[in-house]
Amino acid sequence: MSPAGGAAAARSSALLSVRGVKTYYGNIIALKGVDLDVHEGEIVTLIGANGAGKSTLMMTIFGNPRAREGTITYAGRDITRLPTHEIARLNMAQSPEGRRIFPRMTVFENLQMGAAVNGFAHFDEDLERVCKMFPRLKERLQQRGGTLSGGEQQMLAIARALMSRPRLLLLDEPSLGLAPLIVRQIFSVIRELNEKDGMTIFLVEQNAYHALKLAHRAYVMVTGTITMSGTGRELLENPQVQAAYLEGGRH
Known part of the structure; x- marks a missing residue:
């Protein structure tokens, strides 16, 4: 050390x-x-x-x-x-403390915000990937972010960061x-x-x-x-x- x-x-x-x-x-x-x-x-x-x-x-x-x-x-x-x-x-992408998702946007729209950084270059592929990683999000794609549980919001914050392929x-x-x-x-x-x-x-x-x-x-x-x-x-x-x-x- x-x-x-x-x-x-x-x-x-x-x-x-x-x-x-x-x-x-x-x-x-x-x-x-x-x-x-x-x-x-x-x-x-x-x-x-x-x-x-x-x-x-x-x-x-x-x-x-x-x-x-x-x-x-x-x-x-x-x-x-x-x-x-x-x-x-x-x-480079960040999943910040306190999650800071967009509560009025759906899960899908939050993920779109993450993908916007790289111009939605691989959006469908990356969406499939994060939904496989976090199956709960796949079930809640049309649900508003603010209605998710704390754990689901954290999954969304990480998934949103991953959508830019950092x-x-x-x-x-x-x-x-x-x-x-x-x-x-x-x-x-x-x-x-x-x-x-x-x-x-x-x-x-x-x-x-x-x-x-x-x-x-x-x-x-x-x-x-x-x-x-x-x-x-x-x-x-x-x-x-x-x-x-x-x-x-x-x-």
Whole structure:
């Protein structure tokens, strides 16, 4: 296991590379110089307590809020100053915290919104794929998003992101508030996307046990700073991580 800024962070071939990123809300600093890498084909997990800055980092990568200092590089391109809609066109998609589906739109219309990013290039094929992945959505294509259960809304948020065929998928708290059975289903889909489709995934997650079991590599964030990094297994077995994040987390 390596401290922040260790060997893993030093590699330069990352698909996503975050260097020295500082983000503010007004005069309050939320991210205090974050360094982090996600390499092609990896599942990388970021864990930490509520308010640690995990979701702020996820949103900063996508351009809102914007990093005040540091650089964010994706596929060799500096995206630090790009607006969110331009970042979305670069084969990166996000399933945000709180799902943020369009509640008045049907499931089908929500999925259309995801596909609009790439001009509906493979819409029918991708619709069939996400419906196979999430059979509940297939049954509810004409139902308004806001009438779905929490678990179904989370499935829809992930499916909507997948409709753009992303090279990198950002998942922010996909298990939050869900029943254990649905959590296992969501994590099974994440594993399948990575193993079968080769999709690169950056996962922010409070359920540290499931997230670390799934991850190739992982980072720990404490009050806007990366304090620890290593393989998922290394962090699972680390006594500090166990004491802080794994007690009672094995669902």
